[in-house]
Amino acid sequence: MAAMEPARGDPAPAVIRRFLGLWRQLLQASDFGAGCAVLAVTVAADDADLLAPAGRVFRAWRAQLESLLQSGGVPAEHAPQLAALVLASCEGAVVIARAEHSLEPLDLIETILIAAAETATPLAGG
Numbered sequence: 001m002a003a004m005e006p007a008r009g010d011p012a013p014a015v016i017r018r019f020l021g022l023w024r025q026l027l028q029a030s031d032f033g034a035g036c037a038v039l040a041v042t043v044a045a046d047d048a049d050l051l052a053p054a055g056r057v058f059r060a061w062r063a064q065l066e067s068l069l070q071s072g073g074v075p076a077e078h079a080p081q082l083a084a085l086v087l088a089s090c091e092g093a094v095v096i097a098r099a100e101h102s103l104e105p106l107d108l109i110e111t112i113l114i115a116a117a118e119t120a121t122p123l124a125g126g
Contacts, residue, residue, distance in 0.1 A: 001064050012072035012117035016086055019065070020110050023094055024103055032101045062087055069117070078120040086113055 007018045065083035074082055089112075093105040 001061055004064065004068060008068055008071050010072055012069045012074045012082070012121050013114045015065070015068045015072050016113045016117055017110070019086060019090060020106050020113075023090055023097075024106055027094065027097055027103065027106075032098050058087070069120075072117075073121040074117065075120065075122065082116060082120050085116060089113060 003022055004015070004018060007015045010018070062080070062083045065086055066079040069082055069086075070076055070079045089109045090106070093109045096105040097103055
């Protein structure tokens, strides 16, 4: 998530594009072998000692996305929902992209996430 900080202050759609772009780069660089280790632990573990840290990581990621989206013009009352939508959509798309060996799932969610960001941002596009 440190790689997301340069997007602070950018419009919300740019924040989302950067987040998706980082996932695209990771998937391509690893020939679709990389994924989200936090997601993997969450799905595979049934031990509270493993799940609790994973929950903290996901909360921290959502909080950072929320902050970045707010800095990009999304009102505080909409930023938590949009941050959760972006994170959950990307996590799911990465899983599908790995299985399909294709970036198409990320491409598909990008359109709807950008539309959601523009809807949540007052005076979007001007």
